[in-house]
Amino acid sequence: MPARLSLKPLRRPEGWRVNVLTQALGLALSSQVCTAFAADYQASPETVELAPLTVSARLNQESAKDIPFGLSVIDGQTLETRRLRTLEDALRTTPGVDVNSWGGANDANVRIRGVGSLNQMSMDDGSVVLNVDGVPMSVRNAAMATLDVQQVEVLKGPQGTLFGRNSEAGAINVTTRKPTRELEGYVRGEAGQDGQFMTEGAVGGPLTETLAGRIAVRRSGFDNWVDDQQDGDPLTKPRDLALRGSLLWDNDAGTTGLLVAERQRAEHYAGLEILRPFGNRPSLDYTPGTFDGNQKTNERYSFELNHDLAQARITSVSAYTSTDLNAVKGYDRNITRALYGSPSEYLIEDSAHERVWSQDLRLGSLPEADVFWVSGLNLSRSERSFDSDNFTNGAQQRRDFTTNSYAAYGEVTFPIAEDWKLTTGLRHTWDRKTYGADYSSAGSVTGDSRRLQDNYSTGRVALAYALTPQTNLYAVLSRGYKSAGFNDYATSVKDSEPYKAAKVNSAELGFKHESEGGALSLEGALFITRVEDDHLLGYDFNTLAVSAVNADTRSKGAELSSTWHVNDELTLSSAVTYTNAVVTSDAPGVSGGDVAAGNRVPDVPLWSGNFSVAWKKDLPYLLGLPAPRLNTLLNYRLQKNRPADPQNHYDLSGYAKLDLHLGVESGGSEVYLWGDNLLDARYDLYGSYSTAQVTTGMPARGRSAGVGYSYSF
Template identity: 30%
Template sequence: MFVMRNCGATIDRHHRSGDRGNRTKRPLPTILLTAVAFLPGISQAQNFSARQVLPAETSPSPELSTAPVRRQGGQTEKAAREARVNGSHRTQRDADFAETMVELEPVTVTARKQSEDPQKVPISLTVVPDAGATVAPSASNASLARSVPNMTFFDGGGIYGNTFSIRGIGSISPLSSDDTSAVMYVDDVPQPAYGIAPSLLDTERVEVLRGPQGTLLGRNTQAGAVNVVSRRPTFDRAFSLGGEVGSHGYGLGQFTANGTLVPDTLAGRLAMRWNGFGGDIPNIAAGGKEGDLNIGAARGSLLFTPDDRTEALLAFNYGRETTHSPRFMLRDAPGFPVSATDPKTLAEGETGSGNLRIRHELDTFVLNSQTAFQRGTSRTDNDATDALVYARMPRRPGTIAAYAIPGADMLNFSLREDTVLQEFRASSLPDSPFAWTTGINYYRLDSRAGRDGHALSAPFNLQGGVQDNHLLVNSYAAFGEVTLPVTKRLKATLGLRGTHEEKAARYQYSGNGLPGLPVRYSQNASLDDDFLTGRAVLSYDWTPDTMTYASISRGYVTAGFPTYSFNSSFAKPETAFPASTSWTYETGFKSRLLDDRLTLNGSAFFNDVKNGHLLLFSTARVAFSTVALDYQTYGGELELAAKVTPDFDFLGGVGYTHGELKNVPAGSASGIKSGNRVPNVPEFTANIGAEYRWSAESFGLPGRFAGRAGYQFVSDRAADIANTFNLRAYGIVNAKLTWQDGDVAVYAFATNLLDERYEAWGQLFGNVPTVRAGQGRVVGVGTSFAF
């Protein structure tokens, strides 16, 4: 894995450890160790040390941790012992950035909802520490996915902000926010697929877990999970301020404040960010540029520690995004990318959440509670007939001007989603003879969706009328997992989760008097679903630094109903799509080599999916529907991180996935057949990067320089399940040069340096291939201050 670019400007040198005087028995979170174990030569927000890309294994659930944190001037006995286990027992570098040992920085993860060394967790995982400073804020999920082998982001534009494929499993453009195979979480709260991408502002790390995570995470994690872990308040004073400006109207500003509100009892943290981009896609019909972005985010959190055994963390998040970003552009248009919609495609979304996590340590185990509420709203206004595309469609040839009629064919979508999460969990203490976790979980999704279509040109007239739909989901689950030592070196992990779900859908439709459409239509539907998920793992420690493992996991995506009806405009009922099930077989190894200067991890997998939820586009109806098809994927990942010298870091990762459809009935009119490639799944993904740091004395300056460069590669992908055309392979080059002296940094950066206008997503209209283009080159400068 490779984390390439610092878009943030947070220097948080004073954000040490949350030390609270002499109260060393207080169980503060060990995850903050990663916040203090950075290379002083580069700020925390700008550090590109090898620890930032440690290929690891973790879970999408941050735990209020049980171990004392390391202090700035030394270590507790427990921290020192854990540092030795992690291969990270070291002295600190002095003010001149001298370093006495050369080794990778430690990372702590919570793969099994307990703080652990990722190299000891038998799950294929990649950790991206400090992702808010290293992932491009104006294309965060796309940039994040390219940093992780065998992970792909569905960059379809519009309201589909959180849809991923991992190891070839995942629906492109799911028809329900509840229909996802890879779930994104922010501090254990699942994010809807229909919603804006969460801001990575002030993020401690992002954990990407490959393979089914149905035991501890539960529903719809058939492919894996992505968990964003935010920074927590500490009892230290710290303020930071920064900004960036760049080409195409790019800009960024952010602020972070942290400190004590009540000594030894209450700490607070506030982070805010604005990010803008002026757009780089010409619109020849409406004029101006598209691809513009306006993103705002804020996060506030309070840490309450009334005694040595109890912690409560309350966090509030807010995000807003507005963009004009075309989804369907003519692939072979002169001067690609170029749009011809009028008006421009508008997508805007807003999300807000509250999340309360409470932890209490008893003498024999730990109790955890999580209560969360989240509301997301979104709106998309589409001109359905891009003039460049429509003039090429069969049986409707004509000039571009004939179809460039402003507002003639409009489809407007709206969505409001409320989610509620409650979980109670008990788990073992760190020094227990075996590790275990058990709990119960409740999840509720209340989704209200509207669509208003006044399309006049065939076949878009079939999308006319107004939809008013309501989807309600209640999910109840109980789970448990235990890891037992079979021998001194052999461990066995067994996990099981039982889930009961209730779903209800209501569809209401009005034709609004449009010709050929029903006057009114309504439908009520419901279903119940009961299922088991789980995994079994054997791991063997060949040495203290080398482990191998093998596992089998059961994946499941629940049955359900689409958010927007495919059949209402034909006065026909909407049928539920079936549940998707899978078995995943995995084997892998994890190793630390060369006195902890090199981490090398690898894994191989085979997925057997039944009734996988894939997307079918009907040109006749100009609409998408879910189809359930069997398919298989297999492949592997290899990741390394190396600290070659105290000032030179090198890292890389490569993933291979082969996926093909199975058991498709012969003679499908849609062109789907067995052996077709699973859509939007590249066979190869890869990334490589390096950073070098050196003294600025030779330029007559104080401080240090850091130069960083990276390359990310994605091979070609089938655009749809009929394999009508392939999206082209592409590579992204990123670079950055930083000068830093103390708490001040100035830097220049370039993302997509070679201006690769890659095809992020594609769809065939009749015989006309259309695509969505990724963001082009951005070059700029930035600065940051801490005080």
């Protein structure tokens, strides 16, 4: 086994006990204060009356308090005010969720509660399913823009019962804004440091008595904070264009139809590896323009039909999605000099195309029914290619994949005694996958063809107890599964051996409280998850060859979060998560050294937390504006050290990130200043290990600020 780095051994940081106790005590005290004040709300003239938080975490509208598992919800207003422009941005701010990304448009690997692939094997190998308006997509699309989004729900724990395969860790449920029968819309524009800009707008309203429409568009971009050493300019200047149009038909007799067409294109994004340490201004030694051809395009076309019967609702969701990717990746002259002793550009170009047809047909209870139930059938077909061209040695790989998946599912929640409810759900899935490839090297071509089939069941059982009308306790046991498949990056017949399926068993005990009127919400959970045969890449840094390796993991921890609308001016929110995730079996044959049982899961910090203060204050007078109002949001994100790789060679440092929104509203307009990472925290998006002398990674953006304007009508 290679020698381990001696400068930063994996250990608890100094003062960790004090920091942990301080965070836990602070949150506990804030919760106690909230509880104490909550008793006085009804007598207070400033009592805040809010509608109960509703979610579609179980494919129907329900109160979040009634969902028997943990979830985090980010509403559209928060996405806008905190400038969470992509799903990846939103996930990074959610305690208990960890994202490993190289900075490209196709690189995200998401873990929830420490559960997820140690490295992803393929576009089809996701531990977290992404669901947009009822349409499943690969979590590799986490870089998608949060354009005109109503709500993002992060569902924690295995979600295979209702969301299907590849949701062993959880699911991301995105709901976009729908057309209404009233004319409404908004425009927004921003400009800031490092070439950051964004223009966005949406408008919707009635078209006929039964038809309404909505259209939304966003154009945005920035200059990469990594420079090109050869000309001193930003290495890339990524640009995004997102468009969505929707039509809603409602006959006022229990039947609705929603047609959505969406297209998002990301250009000039690049997954980057930079030799550590990065220095004050990170840079790479590439020929200028190397990544100018990088692009990724996502399209989604879906039609949802709902019809209400006397005691049930029929729902059909038909969808077609496509993804087209072209991306150059590799090592710059700095890394090749350190690895091989001579500077050169080692470049590979990947091209990927995916077409997915899906159909979900279900019958379920009406919203607010005494007994919740849903049953359905799901069909999908994926046709996908992933091709690679090595510019250095001329090797080529042409890989084609198909997946046919069929599933039947059902879940029911019903009362079994006064104040007690039982939830039980089951899904059975049939997967059929094929793989075909041609590997070209030194003038010879080798063919490869494989097939596999996988049949499996997932499900959960939960027991909930209404301690009071405002407080629910719950316990849930879940069985998850991540299907077997084929390696996207195989360069030979040996590399294309299918990876094993991952099996998940999870237990969770928690509570949810929502005060009468909704001013105070408080929830917490204890959890433990065991995964058998999770996925890890065996990666050769000399040849870039990749093989499939499996390892068992275990994750346990606790979560506590609260939101308190003190009055119509002040809202306090806090969340803290403790996650202890470790590898529980040896995994030999991985570049950089064998993975040993007892190592911590990479990218998962023991502690992370978030605290925000939102303050709105009427101003008596400002420049003659009608009814001016101060709009302030301060968000503080804290994360402790986390391992850089499965071998635990070194830690990525913890960080504290502070963001600010400071605006003045008048009527439907707002002019605001924004500040991102005001403390200029220097933190890593990921880290990698080649040798004791060569480690690489990707730093996040430092401090930046700008201005913005929005108008809503």
